[in-house]
Structures are given as structure tokens and as C-alpha cells.
Amino acid sequence: MNNEKKEPRSFVLKLTDSEAKELYEKAGVYGLTPSGLLEGFIADLINGQYSNGSDERGLANTWIERAYNSPYKVFTQWLLESGNMNYFYDCYKAKVEAEADLEDLKEESDSTPQELEDLQSEIRYQEDNLEDLYNDFSRNEDYMKAGKELDFESALEWYKGKERFIERT
Numbered sequence: 001m002n003n004e005k006k007e008p009r010s011f012v013l014k015l016t017d018s019e020a021k022e023l024y025e026k027a028g029v030y031g032l033t034p035s036g037l038l039e040g041f042i043a044d045l046i047n048g049q050y051s052n053g054s055d056e057r058g059l060a061n062t063w064i065e066r067a068y069n070s071p072y073k074v075f076t077q078w079l080l081e082s083g084n085m086n087y088f089y090d091c092y093k094a095k096v097e098a099e100a101d102l103e104d105l106k107e108e109s110d111s112t113p114q115e116l117e118d119l120q121s122e123i124r125y126q127e128d129n130l131e132d133l134y135n136d137f138s139r140n141e142d143y144m145k146a147g148k149e150l151d152f153e154s155a156l157e158w159y160k161g162k163e164r165f166i167e168r169t
């Protein structure tokens with residue numbers, strides 16, 4: 001277990017007035033603030049450094065599975081569950097960068113045919129990697145397919161949202 005320092009993070013909770021009051025009172029019963037209560041729960045949910053123990057972690061995971069385990073999972077969930085999200089993003093980013101480099105190179109008068117072919121090969125390689133990922137996803141009947149383009153767009157939006165959040169904190 002590492003010894004990372006806790007840093008303030010901001011999430012927006014949408015609660016009714018009565019939910020906010022009840023959360024504050026529930027936390028107070030245990031000598032906590034609402035932030036402290038949520039921090040403890042989150043640590044248990046993600047097996048964080050400040051988890052309250054294995055029983056609490058098990059209960060937090062049982063809760064999320066019961067509350068949010070939909071039979072209709074999507075590509076983004078598959079990427080996260082299979083550990084392929086970073087690989088997907090790296091392949092996609094490399095493909096987009098190679099496509100931009102290729103366009104730039106086409107405009108240069110001194111580019112060589114080999115430089116063009118190298119970039120085209122890189123684009124095909126990354127497209128093949130992305131296609132392989134999507135084929136692996138598509139073989140799993142537990143996931144709902146929206147179509148490759150929409151699934152990729154959704155996964156990229158999630159990834160970029162996570163990156164923006166991390167940068168702000």
C-alpha cells in the first residue's frame with residue numbers, strides 16, 4: 001500500500017434539501033462530516049489506502065453491484081473491466097497523430113515516398129489494434145453494441161473526462 005497524501009478533490013452532488021440534511025445528520029451520528037463519510041465509503045469502494053477494512057470493502061462492492069450492475073453494459077465498461085482503456089486510448093491517439101503527420105507530410109515538397117509509407121503503415125497498424133479490441137468486445141454477449149464509431153466516441157469522451165478531472169485536481 002502506498003502512502004499517497006490526500007488532496008482536496010471536488011465532485012458535484014445533486015441532492016434535494018432533505019437529502020442534504022439527512023446526509024449531514026447521518027454523518028453526524030457517527031461523528032463525521034458528510035465529506036468524511038463519503039471519503040470513507042469511497043475508500044472502501046475502490047480499496048483505497050484509507051479503507052475501513054475487508055468487510056467494509058466487500059459490503060461497498062456488494063452495494064454497487066446490486067445498485068448499478070446493468071445487464072446492458074457498453075464498450076467503455078468493457079474497456080475498463082478488461083483493463084484495455086489505456087491501450088485503446090494510446091492506439092487511438094497514435095492513429096490520429098499519424099494521420100495528422102501524414103497530412104502535413106503530403107503538403108511538404110521534400111517528403112520521401114518512404115516517409116509516407118511509414119506513416120500509412122503506422123495508421124494501418126493502429127487501426128488493426130483498434131479493430132482487434134472491438135472484435136474482442138463484440139464477441140462478448142454481455143455487452144450492448146452501439147456501433148464501432150459511437151462506441152469509440154463514447155469511450156474517448158469518458159477517457160478525456162477523466163483526464164480533465166485529474167488535471168484540475
